[in-house]
Amino acid sequence: MKRSIVLIGMMGAGKSAVGAELSRRLGVPHLDTDAEIARAAAATIPEIFARDGEDFFRARETEVLGRVLRGPPAVVSTGGGAWMRPANRALVAGAGVSVWLDCPLALLWHRVRHKPTRPLLQTPDPLGTLTRMLAERAPSYALAELTIEVREGDSIETTAGRVLDALRAHDAANSLSAQEK
Ligand SMILES: Nc1ncnc2c1ncn2[C@@H]1O[C@H](COP(=O)(O)OP(=O)(O)OP(=O)(O)O)[C@@H](O)[C@H]1O
Numbered sequence: 001m002k003r004s005i006v007l008i009g010m011m012g013a014g015k016s017a018v019g020a021e022l023s024r025r026l027g028v029p030h031l032d033t034d035a036e037i038a039r040a041a042a043a044t045i046p047e048i049f050a051r052d053g054e055d056f057f058r059a060r061e062t063e064v065l066g067r068v069l070r071g072p073p074a075v076v077s078t079g080g081g082a083w084m085r086p087a088n089r090a091l092v093a094g095a096g097v098s099v100w101l102d103c104p105l106a107l108l109w110h111r112v113r114h115k116p117t118r119p120l121l122q123t124p125d126p127l128g129t130l131t132r133m134l135a136e137r138a139p140s141y142a143l144a145e146l147t148i149e150v151r152e153g154d155s156i157e158t159t160a161g162r163v164l165d166a167l168r169a170h171d172a173a174n175s176l177s178a179q180e181k
């Protein structure tokens with residue numbers, strides 16, 4: 001593997017879960033930017049948001065992303081907002097292939113509704129917040145090199161397999177176009 005695989009998408013799309021499975025299958029390290037930030041701060045993501053604010057979190061996120069992408073090729077699970085910063089997209093473009101786990105709203109909601117671990121959803125109307133967030137972010141997520149539609153009923157293993165199939169097809173297409181040049 002020459003480049004890192006960078007999973008992007010909404011909270012609940014499965015970036016962490018599918019990233020762990022991909023890393024097992026490929027035998028490369030798995031790095032999760034949220035987990036790296038929490039580890040460095042010795043605090044949970046909600047604690048960091050509450051104590052230091054979102055801007056602080058976003059600055060750490062860019063640092064961590066840069067650090068993990070400078071390392072050996074790995075599977076990198078990003079936080080849901082990481083892709084929104086053009087600087088982060090540039091970091092990813094330089095070191096990895098971006099894969100959007102495109103998950104329908106209903107499935108996202110089903111997965112995140114009972115979890116208090118997403119500070120941005122601690123609003124009076126979390127479904128409305130999630131709906132708005134997806135609508136605002138989808139055009140940026142669509143800039144990823146690859147898009148995988150996450151389907152209801154697909155296991156983590158099935159989704160990871162679909163990511164690998166798409167990566168192989170993408171690699172084959174890229175080496176064909178490289179030969180043609
Ligand atoms: N294909 C799947 N089938 C069943 N459950 C899944 C699947 N993918 C993810 N999950 C579950 O959905 C929840 C959210 O997944 P995960 O934490 O991987 O999302 P995420 O994209 O990393 O979100 P965040 O941006 O908040 O870190 C977890 O409980 C995970 O186990």
Ligand SMILES: O=C(O)C1=C[C@@H](O)[C@@H](O)[C@H](O)C1
Nearest residue numbers: 011034045079080081118119
């Ligand atoms: O979508 C987002 O902006 C976030 C997603 C999570 O992965 C965390 O990075 C944090 O809760 C913010």
Ligand SMILES: [Mg+2]
Nearest residue numbers: 015016034077
């Ligand atoms: Mg995650």
